[in-house]
Each structure stands twice: as C-alpha cells, then as structure tokens.
Amino acid sequence: MPGMQMQMGQPVPGTGPNMLPGGYSGYPAYSDSYSSAGDPMWTYFTAVAGQDGEVDAEELQKCLTQSGITGTYSPFSLETCRIMIAMLDRDYTGKMGFNEFKELWAALNAWKQNFITIDQDQSGTVEHHELNQAIAAMGYRLSPQTLTAIVRRYSKNGRIFFDDYIACCVKLRALTDFFRRRDHLQQGVVNFIYDDVSILNNTLDIYAVF
Numbered sequence: 563m564p565g566m567q568m569q570m571g572q573p574v575p576g577t578g579p580n581m582l583p584g585g586y587s588g589y590p591a592y593s594d595s596y597s598s599a600g601d602p603m604w605t606y607f608t609a610v611a612g613q614d615g616e617v618d619a620e621e622l623q624k625c626l627t628q629s630g631i632t633g634t635y636s637p638f639s640l641e642t643c644r645i646m647i648a649m650l651d652r653d654y655t656g657k658m659g660f661n662e663f664k665e666l667w668a669a670l671n672a673w674k675q676n677f678i679t680i681d682q683d684q685s686g687t688v689e690h691h692e693l694n695q696a697i698a699a700m701g702y703r704l705s706p707q708t709l710t711a712i713v714r715r716y717s718k719n720g721r722i723f724f725d726d727y728i729a730c731c732v733k734l735r736a737l738t739d740f741f742r743r744r745d746h747l748q749q750g751v752v753n754f755i756y757d758d759v760s761i762l763n764n765t766l767d768i769y770a771v772f
Contacts, residue, residue: 603629603667607660616657619644625663631670635686635724642729649736673731676700677724687721693730702734 606629610621617625623643632638638646650662658666676699680692688696690713697704697712704712716726 603664604660607663611660612657614657616655616659617647617663618657619647622647622658622663626670631667631674632724633674637725638728639725642725642732645729645732645736649732649739669731669735670728673728674724677727685721687723688727689721690717693722693727696727697730697734700731700734702738 606625607617608615609628610625611617612621619640620643623638623640626632626643627637646666647656647658650658650666676696677688680688680696693713693716694709697709712730713722716722716730718726722730
C-alpha cells in the first residue's frame with residue numbers, strides 16, 4: 563500500500579540553539595548511564611511509585627507537587643500529568659519509570675525557564691504573542707493557523723497559565739518525537755504507512771491535540 567508523505571516545519575533561522583537535523587527542536591535528555599545515588603528526585607519518585615517501580619498519572623502529579631518544581635505557579639493538573647506520561651510512554655504501559663521521569667524533569671525545567679523569561683510582569687501567565695515567541699525560541703516553526711488554534715485551545719481570557727503552557731510544550735514535543743522517529747534521513751520528510759497513520763490518530767486522540 564502506498565505510503566503517505568508528510569513534511570515537518572523547518573526551524574526558524576536564528577532560533578532554537580538545540581536544533582537537530584531535519585528541523586526538529588532539541589531539548590534536554592537523560593543519560594542511560596544515570597545513577598540515582600544521592601539524587602533527591604529518586605526520593606520523591608520512590609515515595610509514590612508502585613511496587614513495579616513506575617508511577618501513573620496521579621502518582622506523577624503527587625511526585626511533581628512534592629518536588630516543588632512548579633515554584634510559585636499552581637501545581638500541574640491531573641490531565642497535564644496524563645499527557646506527560648503519554649509523551650514518554652514508549653512501551654504503552656500508561657506509566658512512567660525513573661529514567662523517563664528524569665527525562666521529563668529536564669524538559670520541565672527547560673520549559674519553566676522559558677516561561678519565566680517571557681513572563682516579564684511575573685503574573686504567572688503569558689499573552690498569545692509571548693507564547694508565539696516561546697514556541698519559536700524552542701525551535702518550532704508553525705503556521706499562523708496552527709498558532710491561532712493553540713492560543714484558542716489554551717488561553718483563558720486571552721492569557722495562558724503555566725499549566726496550560728506546559729501541556730502545550732508536552733504535546734509539541736510528543737508529536738515531534740513521533741515524526742522524528744520515522745524520519746530516518748533527518749530531512750524533515752517522512753513516508754507514513756497505514757499502521758503509522760493509525761498510531762498517529764490514536765496519539766492525537768490521547769493528546770486532544772490543539
């Protein structure tokens with residue numbers, strides 16, 4: 563059966579210092595050789611993890627709240643925690659292990675610093691044009707129509723709160739990861755077979771994308 567070709571938006575020139583070949587946004591990642599010894603995050607994680615050494619959405623929410631990663635912002639909602647797990651749930655268990663948690667932690671800290679930078683009035687929210695700047699700074703180049711859809715999806719009275727901003731970042735990364743894994747030549751273009759389209763459709767349903 564013929565494949566379906568799709569093209570990824572190219573990076574914005576001069577932005578996205580962690581850009582990778584093919585126009586993909588870069589972001590911090592964990593190391594496979596990571597050791598949990600002496601890491602306070604291991605304490606937070608194991609305090610809520612089940613006997614299988616993994617956390618579900620409710621446990622992740624509790625773990626992140628106890629860690630204080632949101633600072634002065636409101637704790638992450640359960641829905642946002644669900645999509646965090648879905649972003650890194652490569653074995654489709656609906657849960658997150660410690661290495662995945664460390665990967666999430668690195669990404670959350672990077673996104674938080676980005677939010678703080680654009681939230682210049684320290685209101686805990688950003689306006690739509692600031693969100694556009696933040697997305698561009700992360701290396702994404704989206705069409706005006708997509709940006710408008712994102713703003714409509716996440717803004718409340720014209721402003722985007724931290725939790726919604728993080729949810730947006732998670733979804734952008736998840737879809738980018740999905741695309742990049744199939745772009746073997748890292749050119750920003752992939753051919754999807756039917757099974758890929760089915761998986762993508764399920765992914766879109768899970769994330770309720772934009």
